[in-house]
Amino acid sequence: MKYVDEYRDGALARQIAATIAAVAHPDRTYAFMEFCGGHTHAISRYGIEDLLPANLRLIHGPGCPVCVLPTGRIDDAIRLVQRPGVTLCTYGDLMRVPGSKGASLLKAKAAGADIRMIYSSLDAVAIAEAEPARDVVFFAIGFETTTPPTAVAIRQAVSKGLTNFSVFCNHVLTPVAMRAILETPVAPNEPPIAIDGFVGPAHVSTIIGMEPYREFAETYRKPVVIAGFEPLDVMQAILMLVRQINDQRAEVENQYIRAVTAAGNVTAQKLCDEIFEIRENFEWRGLGVVPASALRLRDAYAAFDAERRFSVATIHADDNPACECGAILRGQKKPAECKLFGTVCTPETPTGACMVSSEGACAAHWTYGRFREHQTKAAVQMAS
Amino acid sequence: MTKTYRRKLDMKHGRVDLTHGSGGRAMADLIAGIFRDAFANEFLDQGNDQANLPVPAGRRMVMTTDAYVVSPLFFPGGDIGSLAVHGTVNDLAMGGATPLYLSASFIIEEGFPFADLKRIADSMGATSREAGVPVVTGDTKVVERGKADGVFISTTGIGALPDGLALSGDRAEPGDVVVLSGSIGDHGVAIMSRRENLTFETAILSDSAALHGLVAAMLAAAGPHLKLMRDPTRGGLAATLNELAHQSGVGFRIDEATIPVKPQVAAACELLGLDPLFVANEGKLVAVVAPAGAAALLTAMRAHPLGREAAIIGSAVACEHRFVQMTTAFGGGRIVDWLSGEQLPRIC
Numbered sequence: 001m002k003y004v005d006e007y008r009d010g011a012l013a014r015q016i017a018a019t020i021a022a023v024a025h026p027d028r029t030y031a032f033m034e035f036c037g038g039h040t041h042a043i044s045r046y047g048i049e050d051l052l053p054a055n056l057r058l059i060h061g062p063g064c065p066v067c068v069l070p071t072g073r074i075d076d077a078i079r080l081v082q083r084p085g086v087t088l089c090t091y092g093d094l095m096r097v098p099g100s101k102g103a104s105l106l107k108a109k110a111a112g113a114d115i116r117m118i119y120s121s122l123d124a125v126a127i128a129e130a131e132p133a134r135d136v137v138f139f140a141i142g143f144e145t146t147t148p149p150t151a152v153a154i155r156q157a158v159s160k161g162l163t164n165f166s167v168f169c170n171h172v173l174t175p176v177a178m179r180a181i182l183e184t185p186v187a188p189n190e191p192p193i194a195i196d197g198f199v200g201p202a203h204v205s206t207i208i209g210m211e212p213y214r215e216f217a218e219t220y221r222k223p224v225v226i227a228g229f230e231p232l233d234v235m236q237a238i239l240m241l242v243r244q245i246n247d248q249r250a251e252v253e254n255q256y257i258r259a260v261t262a263a264g265n266v267t268a269q270k271l272c273d274e275i276f277e278i279r280e281n282f283e284w285r286g287l288g289v290v291p292a293s294a295l296r297l298r299d300a301y302a303a304f305d306a307e308r309r310f311s312v313a314t315i316h317a318d319d320n321p322a323c324e325c326g327a328i329l330r331g332q333k334k335p336a337e338c339k340l341f342g343t344v345c346t347p348e349t350p351t352g353a354c355m356v357s358s359e360g361a362c363a364a365h366w367t368y369g370r371f372r373e374h375q376t377k378a379a380v381q382m383a384s
Numbered sequence: 385m386t387k388t389y390r391r392k393l394d395m396k397h398g399r400v401d402l403t404h405g406s407g408g409r410a411m412a413d414l415i416a417g418i419f420r421d422a423f424a425n426e427f428l429d430q431g432n433d434q435a436n437l438p439v440p441a442g443r444r445m446v447m448t449t450d451a452y453v454v455s456p457l458f459f460p461g462g463d464i465g466s467l468a469v470h471g472t473v474n475d476l477a478m479g480g481a482t483p484l485y486l487s488a489s490f491i492i493e494e495g496f497p498f499a500d501l502k503r504i505a506d507s508m509g510a511t512s513r514e515a516g517v518p519v520v521t522g523d524t525k526v527v528e529r530g531k532a533d534g535v536f537i538s539t540t541g542i543g544a545l546p547d548g549l550a551l552s553g554d555r556a557e558p559g560d561v562v563v564l565s566g567s568i569g570d571h572g573v574a575i576m577s578r579r580e581n582l583t584f585e586t587a588i589l590s591d592s593a594a595l596h597g598l599v600a601a602m603l604a605a606a607g608p609h610l611k612l613m614r615d616p617t618r619g620g621l622a623a624t625l626n627e628l629a630h631q632s633g634v635g636f637r638i639d640e641a642t643i644p645v646k647p648q649v650a651a652a653c654e655l656l657g658l659d660p661l662f663v664a665n666e667g668k669l670v671a672v673v674a675p676a677g678a679a680a681l682l683t684a685m686r687a688h689p690l691g692r693e694a695a696i697i698g699s700a701v702a703c704e705h706r707f708v709q710m711t712t713a714f715g716g717g718r719i720v721d722w723l724s725g726e727q728l729p730r731i732c
Contacts, residue, residue, distance in 0.1 A: 004654060010641075010715040017715075045659075047716015231714050367721045 007230030008046070016235040017051040024242050030056040031194045032241050033331055035178060036143075036201030037064030037359025038229045044364040046231040052238065059331030060354075060361030062177055062287060063201055065142045065170070066093045067353035067360040068329075070283040071317040073170055074099035077139055080168065080310055081105075081113040087131070088168075089124035090139040092117045097356050100317040121146075121153035128157065128165035137306045141170045145203040147295065148268040151275045154297075154304050166306040169296050172282065174204050175212040176293040180284075181330050182220055191332045197241040199234065200226035202256035209264025213252045221250040228256040275301055283316065285353035286325035325352035328361050335365040342366065393417040398498040405492070405526025418502050419490075419522060422509035427485070427520035435520035437485055440544045448475040449540040457504065457534050460574045461589030462666075464537055465508030470592045470666055471617070472541040473515050477596035478613045478669065480551045480603060481543030486512060488539050489523040493532040504535065515594040517541070546603070555611040556632035560700040561678040563671045565598065565685055566591070566693040567644040568621050572663035573652045588648050593667030598690045602671065605684030609677020615669045620662040622720045624670050625708045632672075635703025638720070640713045642697045662723045672700060 024030060034040060040060045043049060049058060062068050074097050081088035088105070095106040095117065109115040114134070118124055121138060128136035140150040150167060157165040178198065186192055200213055205226045213224040223244035227237030237255045244251060254260050275298060282294030297305040306312065319325070323345070324338035335341050335354065345351035347363050354362035393413060403410040420428070427435040439445065452468045462470075469486065476483040488508065492501065512519050519539075570591040577586045595615065602610060612632075616624035621643070625636050645653075645660045653660050667690065673681050678696065685691030703709075708720040 004651075008714055010713055013715050044718060045712070046714040047712045047718045048714070050716040051714075367719060 004230070007228070007232045009232065012232060013051060013235055016232065016239055020056070020235070020239050020242060021053045023239065023246065024053050024056055025246065026055065028055065030196055030242060030245060031059055031331065032056075032197050032199055032238060033059040033061045033181075033195045034199040034234070035061040035063040035174065036199075036204070037067065037357065038201065038203065039199055039227065039234055040064070040361060040364050041359045042229050042231050042234055044367065048231055048234055051235070056238070056242070058238075059195060060328070060364065061181070061198075061331070062284065062329040062353070063143065063174065064353075064357050064359040065146070065172060066097055066357040068172065068177075068284045068286060069094075069097060069141060069170055069353075070285045071099055071319060072283065072314045074105070075103065075317060076312050076314050077105065077168060078103055078108045078113070080137055080306065080312065081108060081115055083135075083310065085133070085135050086310075087114040087116060087127065087134040087136045088139055089116050089118045089127060089136060091119070091141065093357050094139060094141065096350070098350055121149040122156065125153050125156045125160070125162070125165060128162050129160060132164055134164060136165050137310075138165070138167045139170070140167045143172055143174050143201070143204050144207045145201075147171045147272050147276065148207060148265070151268075151271045154275055154301060155271070157304060163303070166304050166309050167297065168306040168312070169276070171276065171295040172284070173278075173293050173295070174201060174208070175215070176290060177284065177287065178216060180287055180290045180293065182216075182222070184287075184330055186332075190327070193330050193332060195222065195331055196245055197223040197225070199237045199241070200224045200252075202226055202228045202233070202260055205254075205256065205260040205264060207265050207268050210252050210254060210260065210262045211264075217250045217252050223250045223253070225253045225255050226260055228258070274298075283314075285319065286329040288326070320351050323352035325354050325362075328354050335362040338362070393498050395498050395502060400492050400494060400496045400498065400501065400526055402494055402526055402528070405524060411524065414524065418498065418505050419524070422502070422505035423488075423512065423519040423522070424509070425518035425520065427518060428522070433521075435485070435487075437520060437542075439484075443544040443547070446476055446479050446481040446543045446545055447540065448472060449538065450475060451536065451538040453533065453536050454575065455533060456575075456578050457500065459578050459590055460586075461570075462592040463504055463507050464535065465504040465506075466511040467590075467592050467666060468537040468539045469508055469511040469515060469517070470594050472539040473517055473594045473596055474615045474666075474669075476541045476543035477594070477599040478551075478615055479543075479545065480549045480599065480613070481545045482600075483515065483517045483541055483543040483594075483596050485520045485542045486517055486539050487521045487541075488519045488537060490525070491532050491536040491538075492524060492526050493534055494526055494529040496534055501535065504537075508537075511594070515596070517594075549603070551610065551612050553612050553614060553628050553631040554633075556628055556634050556636075556672045556700045557611075558634055558700050558702040559675060560611060560672045561675055561696055562625075562636060562638065562698045562700065563673060563678065563681060563685065564621070564643065564695055564697045565595075565669045565671070565691045566667075567646045567649065568616065568665055568668060569645060569649040569653060569658075569660035569663035571666040572620070572658075573649045575664075576656065576658075577652065586648055586652055588646065588652065591665055591667035593690055595667065595669055595690060598669070598685065598688045601684045601688045601691075602681055606673055606677040606681040609674040610681065611672045611674065613669050613671045616665050618664050619723050620660070620664055621670065622659075622661040622708065623722055625720065626706075626722050628670070628672065629703075629706040629708055632700070633706065634700045635706055636698055636708045637701050638698030638708065638710050640710050642695050644693045644695060661720055
């Protein structure tokens with residue numbers, strides 16, 4: 001595959017790995033959070049951690065929108081689609097996300113609810129147009145990357161004069177979540193939040209640019225390298241982060257120069273700003289309620305807001321108290337340190353955010369990473 | 385018995401209605417007009433509710449059954465009819481059996497066009513003749529509109545096992561060699577490319593094919609060194625290796641760089657957020673062979689049209705966790721686990 005294979009070259013990976021190993025100081029540790037689930041997935045799928053020195057640790061962040069959606073919002077969606085005449089259009093990843101009491105969209109669909117899996121926000125508009133008797137709700141979810149497509153869908157519904165299309169808006173904001181992680185109060189008995197720098201999500205930055213990350217460099221003194229999603233992108237970003245730490249620099253650097261500009265996509269930003277405004281509060285599975293961390297539709301677009309159209313009042317639902325998602329998302333614990341991991345919480349029966357989507361930290365560890373511990377154990381046994 | 389009047393089915397505009405499943409004359413017309421000619425063979429022509437069949441003396445028989453509900457019914461490289469023959473023939477062949485006979489049951493949705501039904505039956509007949517495995521008995525049922533999706537087909541197959549052959553999924557041992565017969569993911573991607581809510585153009589054809597010819601060549605070349613075979617259908621290569629790992633109580637270590645994937649398949653998977661390891665195949669097999677037989681097996685497979693791209697992709701290893709581990713082409717390592725849920729495209 002041209003333009004893809006170049007970024008998956010194993011020989012080049014070994015060269016970068018050798019450079020990282022040579023540059024990293026053996027007398028200190030490095031802990032970097034890759035915020036985005038896309039990076040987590042690439043790291044697991046290509047086995048990048050195998051190529052990194054032992055004193056360099058990657059912390060899998062909360063950047064998987066499916067994972068961080070709280071139980072209450074899934075319950076809302078299920079209640080919405082159980083109303084007569086309502087059709088819910090959703091991306092497939094959301095189908096298995098657990099709501100309260102083991103409910104999920106998949107189960108609601110099996111029980112007769114009209115839920116359609118779509119691949120684009122515009123598919124939902126097309127369904128609304130084709131089936132005027134149905135009240136079509138688009139389950140909008142995602143970080144800054146997926147917000148413009150939702151805005152475009154609303155624009156299209158306006159121009160088509162559709163009165164049976166609305167959006168259940170769950171769009172969330174990357175920089176706010178990063179700040180929330182760094183600002184989390186740590187109890188005395190908890191391990192500290194040890195993040196030396198961030199691998200920033202490239203797709204988000206194709207929209208928002210580089211500027212929103214400046215506060216992390218300047219205020220928190222954490223270097224940020226905006227990186228693409230191919231394995232060599234991630235390797236190079238890690239090398240750039242190690243170099244910044246070694247040089248005692250804290251800057252926002254752009255590894256993904258093939259698509260990210262400093263200003264981002266101004267047209268998309270304007271469109272989103274026209275349609276969406278910031279919510280006062282939004283609950284994140286694993287992080288709790290984070291002020292100003294999500295979007296909702298502006299009053300001018302109230303007619304397209306499913307929450308207002310159907311008077312949705314989200315009821316908070318408690319997650320399993322033994323679930324360590326919060327600590328895992330903040331990098332304080334590893335998936336295997338959670339009591340539920342691999343016992344009651346598996347990809348088939350996910351309990352917490354991190355196991356829900358394959359991009360979640362626990363699911364990625366379950367799917368790709370378990371053998372690493374297994375190998376380590378085997379090595380220890382052989383040595384003893 | 386006097387000969388009944390045969391109403392001609394309107395193949396151009398006609399559709400199946402509920403009377404075609406009622407056991408009356410309409411059903412007889414449907415069978416006579418579509419299925420009998422398509423499948424014609426001496427056993428079916430006996431015209432009884434059961435087929436009276438000769439079996440090879442003193443041989444063990446194997447039997448398998450499978451239901452086909454593929455959507456769309458017609459896809460690049462095949463259709464539900466050809467698939468219903470290939471899939472069941474392959475299940476017999478994976479045990480080393482010579483496929484002998486097939487049965488076929490059709491569940492047809494009210495309103496299904498005769499023309500499509502005939503196309504499917506003709507394709508199924510042609511495929512079974514090509515494979516040398518006749519459809520010797522069958523059944524049709526019609527259900528109300530909305531109670532099925534066009535047509536569902538269920539086929540059962542019977543085959544005969546050569547003497548002394550004991551291929552089984554529990555026979556892999558550490559050190560055994562894993563051979564794959566060709567590129568993975570073709571069938572799944574061909575199907576996906578024609579799903580109504582996904583529009584992408586690809587020249588990829590389903591790999592749907594009957595594998596018993598290839599299997600015969602493999603048995604001749606590797607003899608007792610060949611320990612087991614399985615076709616990686618639903619869940620793809622990943623599911624098959626995990627099944628075998630569990631059944632045999634071993635692990636597998638495979639090397640991503642050795643697994644053939646067509647560039648178009650890789651590109652489509654990239655676009656859809658799929659991993660070819662989990663995408664279905666309908667004309668490929670995985671074989672586990674003792675090291676001493678590996679070279680001969682590979683040579684024989686590559687000499688067969690359905691095994692030209694055969695490759696050694698890894699080996700069985702001792703592993704109490706029965707993990708399937710893979711060295712990625714990038715140089716790292718990962719687990720190849722069972723698929724959880726459906727393999728769904730990423731959203732961001």
